[in-house]
Amino acid sequence: MFYSDDKKQYSVLNRRTFLLYLLKVSFFGIVGWRLYDIQIKDSQKYKTLSKNNQIDVEIIYPIRGKIYDTNNKVLASNIKVFDVYIIPENTKNINKSLKELNQIIKISFSDRRKILELSKKVKKFQKIKVLENINWSQLEKIESNKLNIEGIFISQDYMRTYKFDNTFSHLIGYTNKPNREEVELPFISNMPNLEIGKDGIEKSFNPKLIGKSGQREIEVNSYGRVIREISRQESQKGNDIHITIDLRIQQYALNLLKEHKAGSAVLMNIKNGNILCMASTPSYNPNKIIQKPNKEYWDSILENELSPLTYRCIQGLYAPGSTFKMVVAIAGIVHGIIDTNTKHFCSGKIGLGDRLYHCWKNNGHGSMNVSDAIKESCDVFFYEISKKIGIDKIARVAEDFGLGKIYDIPLSNQKKGIIPSRDWKKNKYDESWYPGETLISAIGQGFVLTNPLQLAVMTSIIASNGKNVKPNIIKQNIDIEFEKLEKYQTAIEIIKSSMFKVVNESKGTAYNSRSESAPFAGKTGTSQVRRITVAERESDDFRKKEVEWKKRDHALFVGYMPIEDPKYAVSVVIEHGGSGASTAAPIAKEIFQFTKNLEI
Amino acid sequence: MLNKIQNLNYLLIFLVILISFIGAAGLYSAAGGSYNPWASRHLIRLVLFIFLAIILALINIKFIYQYAYIFFILSLLLLLSVELIGVFGKGATRWINVFGFSIQPSELIKITIILALARFYHDLKFDEIKRIKNLFFPILILFLPFSLVVIQPDLGTALSIAMLGVLILFASGIRIWKFVLGFFVLILSIPLLLNYLQPYQKDRIFSFLNPEADALGRGYQLIQSKIALGSGGLTGKGFLEGSQSYLQYLPEKQTDFIFTLIGEEFGFIGTMFIILLFLLLISVCFYVSIKSNHIFGRILSIGVGSNLFIYVIMNISMVSGLMPVVGIPLPLVSYGGSAMLAIILSLGLVLNAELNGNLKKLYNA
Numbered sequence: 030m031f032y033s034d035d036k037k038q039y040s041v042l043n044r045r046t047f048l049l050y051l052l053k054v055s056f057f058g059i060v061g062w063r064l065y066d067i068q069i070k071d072s073q074k075y076k077t078l079s080k081n082n083q084i085d086v087e088i089i090y091p092i093r094g095k096i097y098d099t100n101n102k103v104l105a106s107n108i109k110v111f112d113v114y115i116i117p118e119n120t121k122n123i124n125k126s127l128k129e130l131n132q133i134i135k136i137s138f139s140d141r142r143k144i145l146e147l148s149k150k151v152k153k154f155q156k157i158k159v160l161e162n163i164n165w166s167q168l169e170k171i172e173s174n175k176l177n178i179e180g181i182f183i184s185q186d187y188m189r190t191y192k193f194d195n196t197f198s199h200l201i202g203y204t205n206k207p208n209r210e211e212v213e214l215p216f217i218s219n220m221p222n223l224e225i226g227k228d229g230i231e232k233s234f235n236p237k238l239i240g241k242s243g244q245r246e247i248e249v250n251s252y253g254r255v256i257r258e259i260s261r262q263e264s265q266k267g268n269d270i271h272i273t274i275d276l277r278i279q280q281y282a283l284n285l286l287k288e289h290k291a292g293s294a295v296l297m298n299i300k301n302g303n304i305l306c307m308a309s310t311p312s313y314n315p316n317k318i319i320q321k322p323n324k325e326y327w328d329s330i331l332e333n334e335l336s337p338l339t340y341r342c343i344q345g346l347y348a349p350g351s352t353f354k355m356v357v358a359i360a361g362i363v364h365g366i367i368d369t370n371t372k373h374f375c376s377g378k379i380g381l382g383d384r385l386y387h388c389w390k391n392n393g394h395g396s397m398n399v400s401d402a403i404k405e406s407c408d409v410f411f412y413e414i415s416k417k418i419g420i421d422k423i424a425r426v427a428e429d430f431g432l433g434k435i436y437d438i439p440l441s442n443q444k445k446g447i448i449p450s451r452d453w454k455k456n457k458y459d460e461s462w463y464p465g466e467t468l469i470s471a472i473g474q475g476f477v478l479t480n481p482l483q484l485a486v487m488t489s490i491i492a493s494n495g496k497n498v499k500p501n502i503i504k505q506n507i508d509i510e511f512e513k514l515e516k517y518q519t520a521i522e523i524i525k526s527s528m529f530k531v532v533n534e535s536k537g538t539a540y541n542s543r544s545e546s547a548p549f550a551g552k553t554g555t556s557q558v559r560r561i562t563v564a565e566r567e568s569d570d571f572r573k574k575e576v577e578w579k580k581r582d583h584a585l586f587v588g589y590m591p592i593e594d595p596k597y598a599v600s601v602v603i604e605h606g607g608s609g610a611s612t613a614a615p616i617a618k619e620i621f622q623f624t625k626n627l628e629i
Numbered sequence: 630m631l632n633k634i635q636n637l638n639y640l641l642i643f644l645v646i647l648i649s650f651i652g653a654a655g656l657y658s659a660a661g662g663s664y665n666p667w668a669s670r671h672l673i674r675l676v677l678f679i680f681l682a683i684i685l686a687l688i689n690i691k692f693i694y695q696y697a698y699i700f701f702i703l704s705l706l707l708l709l710s711v712e713l714i715g716v717f718g719k720g721a722t723r724w725i726n727v728f729g730f731s732i733q734p735s736e737l738i739k740i741t742i743i744l745a746l747a748r749f750y751h752d753l754k755f756d757e758i759k760r761i762k763n764l765f766f767p768i769l770i771l772f773l774p775f776s777l778v779v780i781q782p783d784l785g786t787a788l789s790i791a792m793l794g795v796l797i798l799f800a801s802g803i804r805i806w807k808f809v810l811g812f813f814v815l816i817l818s819i820p821l822l823l824n825y826l827q828p829y830q831k832d833r834i835f836s837f838l839n840p841e842a843d844a845l846g847r848g849y850q851l852i853q854s855k856i857a858l859g860s861g862g863l864t865g866k867g868f869l870e871g872s873q874s875y876l877q878y879l880p881e882k883q884t885d886f887i888f889t890l891i892g893e894e895f896g897f898i899g900t901m902f903i904i905l906l907f908l909l910l911i912s913v914c915f916y917v918s919i920k921s922n923h924i925f926g927r928i929l930s931i932g933v934g935s936n937l938f939i940y941v942i943m944n945i946s947m948v949s950g951l952m953p954v955v956g957i958p959l960p961l962v963s964y965g966g967s968a969m970l971a972i973i974l975s976l977g978l979v980l981n982a983e984l985n986g987n988l989k990k991l992y993n994a
Contacts, residue, residue, distance in 0.1 A: 038802065042927060050912075064945070067949055
């Protein structure tokens, strides 16, 4: 009984033991299959994940290219600046270190509190930025105390700097962190913190100036601590840009413009179209925009009603006034409407329809030929001839002389201006052209709008006897030969002799600005910014009265130098400057004389 | 005595030493290529515990049989005192100091449970096994330590105690329908159990269900451990080349996750090798069990083998994402004295059972 029971028990036990063993083997099978899945089947996926775990790619930012003037003077460069960090694990007492640092360079209490709070959140080995863009002398003070201050870490960085502050604000522009849309730009690619050009040359040449980023692969552990560098590819410095501007002339012109609230001066080399000076005032200081905090400075710029951000040379649109008369005269000669003998009598005004059109000289100029009309800037002569020429022919000539165009220069936001014509008015206002509007346009008023660079180009084309001069701002090593517009030859000769008389003969409007040392030719312009009422015109001395600055006329002058084989063309516009003869012409004279003395 | 030493199962001892050496290599790597702090102590423990296990193998099995319940009660008291220290003292703990050694009683209790159940079924006549009333005592033996461990709370150990109990009861011939019934009772009590879980344990279960949802939080361990295993591939990255562990992406790499470190450095070949060694070790226990002429030795050996099996399967399932992370070490490989002591001593009992396998009945022999 005992034994049979025993036997039965042992056979049950054996069976159970066998089943249990089977169960265990199958469990081992499941686990083995699972490991096969992870280690063999999905191995590639986990290998990638493992690599991503360890390898971090750090971008090395390139150094931005420099910008030079025509004589290799550095206009925009980069200075070494230093950022001061604190590393929590390297100091026993962060607060103490910060206080010691504060004795060298002021750190506000709230900033110190922020750093302290941050230090509690980040990993102990992570750097916390304390000071940004400190300069050499500040660095020296810290360095000499560094042994006393625990946990300080200093890293080098570059900051864009413009040696001549306001001199090139609009032309060169400034750099700043990209905004949300700019981050998408292709040249930024993997450098979201890259400072990029925001205006002027800096903006147009971003791709060239930026250079190429480098990168280093670093191995990091699970806390983000860098263990070692795996590979390093250095960044490539950006290319330098050389512009055609001559620093000396630019500075000189700006100095002349300083006397006035707002204005511009453009000087071009007629031979190759190189712009030597493109000064505009008021301007801004790009260094103050770059240095943070800049909010106060930005606000002051934005609140300034003279809008210092406007680059008047290419963005300021003015009625060209009498400087437009050359174009009208050329149109008249080319179309056979006038010749040197054609005369018109100026009584001070002419009537057309039921309106009177006045000459600036109330008493009239008397009998005028084209040469006198330009020299003395007679309006009536041009009223008369424009009636015969018609607006469309004037417009075509104006365009031949570079007006109403946007030039192929790397400056954005050029304003095109307006050269009116019948088609233009039809398209713009859906109205037909009135004959009176031709008269107003003929003296550069009414719809006509030009920017100062266009006026300089127009003058260059006249001065070069009709060469199709194209402005240029980037230095080029090739010789440029502009195509000549043959049909304007005779007309231009007549006009040039008239422009000579404007400056160099008595009764010429700019006779007071004639120069012995640097003889030049030119044309004054005074453009109205408001309609003159009949009552004002009848009070004899309305031009002499002190009028509010904003209501004063714009003063313009265009000219070229020397008289024979001209090399330079200038355009000066002084906003609300009074008259071209009194305000703009003297500035042009100074610029010509200065340029001549440089003997470039 | 000398005869007994000659007849020791040297295959079993060899397997223990081999697996422990692999463990020491893993710990050496986990320390960044250093014997300190883990590998050296692991090896010292191995020598000490094998010595203890051989002594245990050589003492009279009747003595062990006689004191089986006493051992159980003593270890239960030890476990209880951990609870009491937890309640009245320094807060929740799993450790207790015995003669200057820090011991985790929950590891030891598994061995004394095996002993107590082995004695109970040895004493019970086969006919009496089917009686319901004879289920009371074994379930009490299991339930007391189980509930104490649950209170700690140590979900992994509690679960392994429950599984150990089920496997031993199955091996000892309890009718199958009773297991089916028990299974249903368990299913029905799951909501109750969930209610009792600590928040961090619930987190672990939820993170197990969807580790990618919170890659840096609760699921972090599991994802990193799978990356370590998977990136090892077939042959591994090479000894001391495990970047996951070297760069500290692997959590608890010296204890519960040591298997993933070995998987990363030695690949699929390495993990399969370890699994086969464990299967072999368990097979030796089963062989001893089948060979044994008395129920005490049979249940003891099956119990020890099953205990080993539960450790291994739970640990590997845990690190490979087959079950939630519950905190179970890999025997002989993971760093940690209590589990290693318990495992090696229990294998010493198997050695003893084999040496005394020819005895029939222990109480009247």
